[in-house]
Amino acid sequence: MRLVVDLNRCQGYAQCAFLGPDVFRLHGEESLLYDPVVGAEKRDQVLAAAAACPVGAILVDGPGVREVDAVVG
Amino acid sequence: MSAERIDRVVIVGASLAGLRAAEALRDEGFTGRLTLIGDEPEPAYDRPPLSKQVLLGQVAADATALPLARDVDAQWRLGTAATGLDLDGRTVLLADGSKVPFDRLLIATGTRARPWANEAEAALEGVLTLRTSADAGRLAALLDAKPRRVLVVGAGFTGSEIASACRERGIDVTVAERGPAPLVGALGGVIGEAAARLQRAHGVDLRCGVTVTSLEGDEAGRLCRAHLSDGTVLEADVAVVALGAIRNTGWLEGSGLAAGPRGIAADAACRAFDHNGIATDDIFVAGDVARMPHALFGYQFLSLEHWGNAVEQARLAAHNMLCASRDRRPHLWIPAFWSSQFGVNIKSIGVPTMGDEVVVTQGALEDDRFVAVYGHRGRVIAAVSFDHGRWLDFYRCLIESAAPFPPEFAGVDRPPPGTVPVPACFPDPSVPSHGPTVTVSGYAPSERRITFTPAPA
Numbered sequence: 131m132r133l134v135v136d137l138n139r140c141q142g143y144a145q146c147a148f149l150g151p152d153v154f155r156l157h158g159e160e161s162l163l164y165d166p167v168v169g170a171e172k173r174d175q176v177l178a179a180a181a182a183c184p185v186g187a188i189l190v191d192g193p194g195v196r197e198v199d200a201v202v203g
Numbered sequence: 204m205s206a207e208r209i210d211r212v213v214i215v216g217a218s219l220a221g222l223r224a225a226e227a228l229r230d231e232g233f234t235g236r237l238t239l240i241g242d243e244p245e246p247a248y249d250r251p252p253l254s255k256q257v258l259l260g261q262v263a264a265d266a267t268a269l270p271l272a273r274d275v276d277a278q279w280r281l282g283t284a285a286t287g288l289d290l291d292g293r294t295v296l297l298a299d300g301s302k303v304p305f306d307r308l309l310i311a312t313g314t315r316a317r318p319w320a321n322e323a324e325a326a327l328e329g330v331l332t333l334r335t336s337a338d339a340g341r342l343a344a345l346l347d348a349k350p351r352r353v354l355v356v357g358a359g360f361t362g363s364e365i366a367s368a369c370r371e372r373g374i375d376v377t378v379a380e381r382g383p384a385p386l387v388g389a390l391g392g393v394i395g396e397a398a399a400r401l402q403r404a405h406g407v408d409l410r411c412g413v414t415v416t417s418l419e420g421d422e423a424g425r426l427c428r429a430h431l432s433d434g435t436v437l438e439a440d441v442a443v444v445a446l447g448a449i450r451n452t453g454w455l456e457g458s459g460l461a462a463g464p465r466g467i468a469a470d471a472a473c474r475a476f477d478h479n480g481i482a483t484d485d486i487f488v489a490g491d492v493a494r495m496p497h498a499l500f501g502y503q504f505l506s507l508e509h510w511g512n513a514v515e516q517a518r519l520a521a522h523n524m525l526c527a528s529r530d531r532r533p534h535l536w537i538p539a540f541w542s543s544q545f546g547v548n549i550k551s552i553g554v555p556t557m558g559d560e561v562v563v564t565q566g567a568l569e570d571d572r573f574v575a576v577y578g579h580r581g582r583v584i585a586a587v588s589f590d591h592g593r594w595l596d597f598y599r600c601l602i603e604s605a606a607p608f609p610p611e612f613a614g615v616d617r618p619p620p621g622t623v624p625v626p627a628c629f630p631d632p633s634v635p636s637h638g639p640t641v642t643v644s645g646y647a648p649s650e651r652r653i654t655f656t657p658a659p660a
Contacts, residue, residue, distance in 0.1 A: 134270055141593040142592060159548070163252075166256075
């Protein structure tokens with residue numbers, strides 16, 4: 131599963147670090163570091179964190195998206 | 204607006220802006236053929252982690268792929284660079300000789316790292332730049348090998364983040380910066396001093412006002428030492444050249460578009476200008492490679508190498524290339540970016556480089572926790588925070604409403620009375636002139652418009 135955090139929007143509420151501790155961590159008081167690609171076993175953590183983010187800064191793969199559609203040359 | 208059918212959209216540049224534009228095109232109802240062309244072989248990946256999580260060894264360099272909010276049903280031509288554009292024939296030429304026709308084209312080719320000027324020195328083992336995931340993988344491997352010392356050439360955001368990662372991993376690092384302080388080009392001398400203190404407090408051997416004159420290799424072609432302009436000779440195994448970026452516009456040479464070293468000029472609807480200065484109706488630009496006027500900042504052409512700018516312009520370009528001319532939206536996104544270094548979250552909103560004065564409005568510079576506000580001819584033009592990011596939305600509203608500078612407001616965390624603005628100390632301050640005032644109104648993208656207040660006669 132792929133994810134990205136819009137860190138312009140992130141305000142360091144750290145809800146993600148509580149709900150997805152294996153994926154999200156605070157670095158210092160306010161900087162968020164996270165794993166952009168995670169295995170299926172962490173999917174629930176990521177979805178819970180994305181749902182709980184007060185500013186909606188966590189974007190994840192939409193349901194059923196393919197990685198790339200068709201690669202040519 | 205002609206009733207021309209749009210069946211084929213081509214996006215050149217398959218990174219953040221290209222990807223977000225593809226999503227937005229489908230969201231906007233485009234059902235035709237969509238082709239994305241990218242010179243890098245990997246699917247779109249996120250670059251900010253490359254100088255942070257990846258160098259800290261927390262994330263593999265090839266594991267920063269960007270998510271897709273929806274299927275974009277596109278044909279991807281990855282690992283194939285675009286080499287030319289035929290405006291009359293509406294065709295993109297590719298490095299493999301093929302031609303891709305389009306009805307609408309989005310150019311989002313971004314930038315590349317500025318290489319070390321001396322090619323023989325740049326080829327030494329241990330000398331590299333940081334822009335791509337492959338670069339990050341090489342640098343992370345070099346840091347894993349515990350080098351004796353890393354030399355970072357240039358103390359902009361990338362250079363400073365690299366130095367931060369080195370210190371966090373216990374690696375000795377020297378930063379050589381030509382200017383008087385780190386980040387001085389982006390944030391000015393006052394905040395630059397705070398950044399310099401932060402670096403030194405974390406054990407960076409920071410040397411300002413010097414340049415690296417040459418890099419020296421051993422017999423095996425490995426970097427062994429660097430020579431500085433002050434005569435110093437420095438032993439180092441790794442040198443990271445962090446001297447900014449070059450816009451990828453070379454492939455447009457001779458195309459007739461207004462493309463050059465400063466980017467591709469466009470109007471506020473993302474429509475590229477041709478070299479007559481006339482907006483094209485079928486070529487759009489977005490992201491680092493774009494350069495367009497911003498009503499709120501004196502209609503200056505801004506080129507912004509910001510993550511958020513790529514996202515916003517991509518959506519805007521996608522909307523504007525499909526809609527009727529009356530429904531086009533202007534580029535009114537307020538520039539914003541972040542950096543994470545030495546455990547401090549640095550955030551910026553507005554255009555600090557336009558500031559002629561700066562004042563701390565919350566916290567204190569010496570605590571590495573503050574908000575500093577930049578003023579431009581009596582109005583708030585930007586704000587920069589160190590570990591105070593939560594407040595920036597408030598300052599965005601001040602910028603959008605052209606609030607008076609220095610800002611007057613009551614609140615917590617205020618500096619002592621008598622704190623007054625000081626010169627922002629940009630190395631090359633612009634010479635501003637009296638002009639009209641522009642403010643932004645509206646919340647939804649479709650209703651964000653400007654209010655123009657003419658200058659008093």
